Amino acid sequence: MDHIRSKKFLMILILVCVTSYASLYGALTGITSSDASDYLFLALYTTSGSSIPSFMSFIALLGPFVGVILGFDGISGEKSERTLYRIAAQPIYRDSIINGKFLAGTTLIFMMVFAMGISIGALGLLCLGVPPSLEEIARIFVFLLFTAVYISFWLGLSLWFSVICQNAAASAMAAIGVWLFCALFMGLVAGMIANLVYPMNNEMQALYNSFGNYTLELDINRLSPYYLYSEAVTTIMNPSVRSVNVITVESLSGAISGYLSLGQSLLLVWPHLAGLVALMLITFAGSYVCFMRQEIRAK
C-alpha cells in the first residue's frame, strides 16, 4: 500500500511504462520491416527497433532499479524516521518486520511485472492482429516469472544493504554499485580471469586453451545475476536457441535445424531459474539474519 502511493515508486513506474511502450513501438516497426518468423508474438518482446532496444533488454537493465528503489530504505528509512523503535516496541515478532518488508516488495514486483508484460502483449495483439499460440503464452508467462524473481533478487539485495547501512543514501549507492558492476564490468573481469588461467597469446595456446578459456569465462559471467537472467530469458523467448553452453562441431553434426519445444527450452534454463531463486533467497536470508542480530537502538 505504502509502496504504491509513494512518489518514488510512481516515478519508477512511469519510467518503466514509458520505456516499455517505446520498446513496443520499436518492436512493431522492426517486425513489419523484417520477415515474419514462426513466433511472431514472441518477437514483440525480443525485437529491437532501429534505435530502441527490445522490451527484454530494457527490463534486464531497468528491473534492478525497481528492486533497489523498493528496498533501499526499507530498514534504514525506518531508522532515520525513528519509527523503528515504535514498531519494535509493539508486541510483534521482530522478524515480521523484515518479512513484511520483503513480502510487500515482492508482491508489488510480481503485480507490476505481470501487468506490464500482459499489457504489452495486449497492445501488441491490437497492433499485430495475430493471436498468440498457447506455447507463446506459456513462454511469455515463464519469461515474466523469471523477470519477477530477478527483480526480487535486487529487492532482497537492497534490503540487505539497508539493514547494514545506517542511512538510506549509502545503501542505495551500494546496491546501485553492485548492479553497475554486474551489468557492465562483470564481463570484462570474467574475460580477464579467463585469459589469466587459460592464456591464448599464440596459436598453440589458443588451440589448447580456447575451450577452457571460453567455458571459464562463461562460468564466471554466470555468477552475475544480470548475465544469468539475460541468458535464461533469451533462451525462453527465442526457441531457436538450442544450447547455452559451448557446442563442438561433432555435437552439431547430424543435428536438424529447428525450434526447441517449450519443455526443452525450460530444461536448458532450469539451472538458471534455480540459481536466481537461490540468489534471491540468499539475499533475503542475509538481510533477515543481519536484522535479527542487530541491536535496535539510537544511532
Add this chain to the structure above:
Amino acid sequence: MKETIIQTTGLTKRYGEKVAVDHLNLTIRKGEVFGLLGPNGAGKTTTTLMLLGLTEPSDGQAWIEGKDCTRDPISVKRIVGYLPDNVGFYSDMTGRENLYFTGRLNGLPEDVIRERTERLLERVGMTEAADKKTGTYSRGMKQRLGIADVLIKDPEVIIMDEPTLGIDPQGMRDLLRLIRELSEKDGRTILISSHQLYQIQQICDRVGIFVDGRLIACGTIEELGRQMESEGKYTLELAAEPDNDALVQLMSRMEGVDSVEREGELIIVRSREDLRRKTTLTLAANGYTLLQLRQKGGDLDEIYSRYFEKAEKEQQSKAASGTRFPKLGRSFRKE
C-alpha cells in the same frame, strides 16, 4: 507497600570494554512514577531497551509483571508502552492513521481502535491536527501524538525516554500534568528516564540517580536529601551588606566550612555542619547586615550534583589506586 512490577537483578550490558549498565538492581512498585536520572550516556536508554527486550543484556535479568524481558519480550511488550526519545511517525500518514496502525499491530479489534483513538486524541489535545500528515507536525505535537500512541494499547507500564526534551514551557506543564494523571487516575506505572531534573522532581514518587551505568542513589527526594545531610553536607546561600572580599574571608575562616564561592549576588558556603545560627551571629558582630540566608537541600538539583560529585571522586580514587574500574572520563557515549 504495593507489589513490585518491574524488577532487575544484576542487569549488565557491556559494549566491548565499556560497561554501559553495571549490575543494576532496581525495584519499581506498581502505580508509582519512577525517575531514572543521570547525565547523557549514563546507560539510561540501554536500561530501558533491555526492559523491553530490544537489547539483550550481557548478564543479569529483568522482569516486568513476572515476565522475563529477555526470554518473553512479546508478552512484555503487550503490557508495556514505550515512548522513545524523539519519537518518529510515518510522515506520509496522518496522525490518526499512525494511531490506527499501532492499534492493528497490537491486534486490537477495529471498533476498539477507532473508539480509543478518538478518546486519546481528545485527551492529548490533538483532535484538530489528527488529519494532517505527521510530516508537518512540530516536535511538541509529535510528542503528544507519541503519548496517544503509547496509550492505545492500554499499557500497565509506560516507559518514557527523555519525554520533556525540546518542549516549550506550556507544553511541558501539560505533559507533566498528563503524566501525573496517568499515574493517579489510571493507576499505571511510569518509568521516566531523563536528565532534566526540575521537571522530574515535580512528578516523581521516587528517583534513581544513575551515573556511568551504576545506580548510586535511589529513593524519594526527601530521603535522598536527608541522606545527604546525614553525610554532613550543607550548602548555605547568603547575601549581606556591605558585600566585600572581607566577607568572603570571614566566612572561609569559620569553623566547619569547606569552601566559599561567589555566584553572582550570592555567596555559596559549603560546610560540614549547620552554620545558620553561627553565621547570623558572626555577621552581626562584624557589622554586616544580612540580606538573605537560605539553607539549600531537598532540592533535586543539589542532591544530584552532590551525588554526581561523589561518584566522580570515587571513580578518581579508584583510578588512582588502580583497582578494577578504569577511568572512563567524561566522554560519554552519545545516545
